[in-house]
Amino acid sequence: MKDLSNAPAVAVEIDAGSDGQRVDNFLLRVCKGVPRSHIYRILRTGEVRVNSRRVGATYRLQPGDRVRIPPIRTGATSRRGAPPAELPIVFEDDSLLVVDKPSGIAVHGGSGISFGVIEGLRAARPQLRFLELAHRLDRETSGLLMLAKRRAALTALHAALREGRVRKSYLALVKGRWRDEKRSVNLPLRKFLTRSGERRVSVDRAGREATTVFRLAKGLGGYSLLSAELLTGRTHQIRVHLAHLGFPILGDDKYGDFELNRAVAKRGLKRMFLHAAELGFEHPDTGAEVRLSSPLPPELHAFVGAVAADPQ
Numbered sequence: 001m002k003d004l005s006n007a008p009a010v011a012v013e014i015d016a017g018s019d020g021q022r023v024d025n026f027l028l029r030v031c032k033g034v035p036r037s038h039i040y041r042i043l044r045t046g047e048v049r050v051n052s053r054r055v056g057a058t059y060r061l062q063p064g065d066r067v068r069i070p071p072i073r074t075g076a077t078s079r080r081g082a083p084p085a086e087l088p089i090v091f092e093d094d095s096l097l098v099v100d101k102p103s104g105i106a107v108h109g110g111s112g113i114s115f116g117v118i119e120g121l122r123a124a125r126p127q128l129r130f131l132e133l134a135h136r137l138d139r140e141t142s143g144l145l146m147l148a149k150r151r152a153a154l155t156a157l158h159a160a161l162r163e164g165r166v167r168k169s170y171l172a173l174v175k176g177r178w179r180d181e182k183r184s185v186n187l188p189l190r191k192f193l194t195r196s197g198e199r200r201v202s203v204d205r206a207g208r209e210a211t212t213v214f215r216l217a218k219g220l221g222g223y224s225l226l227s228a229e230l231l232t233g234r235t236h237q238i239r240v241h242l243a244h245l246g247f248p249i250l251g252d253d254k255y256g257d258f259e260l261n262r263a264v265a266k267r268g269l270k271r272m273f274l275h276a277a278e279l280g281f282e283h284p285d286t287g288a289e290v291r292l293s294s295p296l297p298p299e300l301h302a303f304v305g306a307v308a309a310d311p312q
Contacts, residue, residue, distance in 0.1 A: 011067065014065040014066075019061065019151070020155045022057065022058055022059065022061075023067065024057035029132075031069070042070055042072070043055070048070065052068075083123060084124035087102070087121070091290065091292055094149065094150070094285075095285050097149055099144075100294050101145045104139065107137055130149060130151060132148050133145070135166075141274045142294075143276025144293075153285065160281055169230075169277055170230070171273075172225075172238060172274050172275075173220070173225050173250050173304065174226060174242055174247040174248060175223060175247060178214070180214070184211065185213075185245065187240075187241055187244060188203065188207035189201050189203060208232075209232060210234040212230055213231060214227070214229075214242075220308055223307055226242075226247075227277070239255050243255035256272075264303075275296055277293060277296070278291070
């Protein structure tokens with residue numbers, strides 16, 4: 001597929017290679033360098049048409065669909081190529097790539113960020129004809145991130161995620177003394193925009209179902225180290241559930257205790273303490289069980305040790 005980022009309006013016929021792909025992800029792939037915000041704007045305004053009809057961002061393409069892509073201009077900054085990214089590889093074969101993402105790196109460009117993990121990995125592996133994120137992590141969250149190197153693998157992983165057949169477990173250090181050895185939290189979540197246009201999430205009865213299973217890993221004086229298993233995959237799910245319950249994650253700059261964040265920053269914790277520690281899933285090609293883990297990054301491990309030695 002050629003780069004359509006600076007082409008006039010064109011009609012693209014979908015072949016088997018894009019079967020089942022969401023139209024927003026298809027546009028992001030073929031309109032290289034175009035900001036995500038612009039892709040979603042032309043979808044919202046109906047400038048993108050599939051078979052002469054308006055479609056939403058989640059529409060899944062089918063072979064034979066004709067997609068109208070309007071004229072698109074890219075800014076000077078977006079035309080620059082992403083610098084190659086070399087991240088620690090936890091698992092890789094012909095269909096999958098799992099990396100250990102550091103905190104502070106977005107998984108994709110957009111919202112003022114020129115490049116993310118996906119753009120950097122594509123630049124580092126130009127020989128790959130296909131490379132897409134299978135799921136996402138917040139920018140400040142570290143840990144295991146899955147990518148697909150084949151369309152069929154991506155489709156299978158997305159189905160497994162929707163059906164709850166992928167086990168994702170995180171480690172979070174929170175304010176307060178968590179009493180339950182195990183607690184299942186089912187609180188619906190709703191997305192909204194602040195007056196400044198920032199995306200946020202809140203617990204709301206009108207929101208989408210969201211379930212997290214928390215387990216106490218270790219008590220640390222006035223803090224608790226928790227494991228959090230996602231049974232659904234809503235935006236900011238772990239962060240909002242914990243904040244709503246009165247146990248904000250240390251270092252969380254959206255939902256946390258800001259005074260406490262400043263205090264722990266002076267003790268060396270200068271990021272959010274949330275780490276994607278475990279992944280479990282059936283391999284989309286073989287059906288074999290894959291279990292992967294990532295240890296706490298050095299800065300989080302060091303902070304736990306400092307708190308254990310001196311909880312105050």
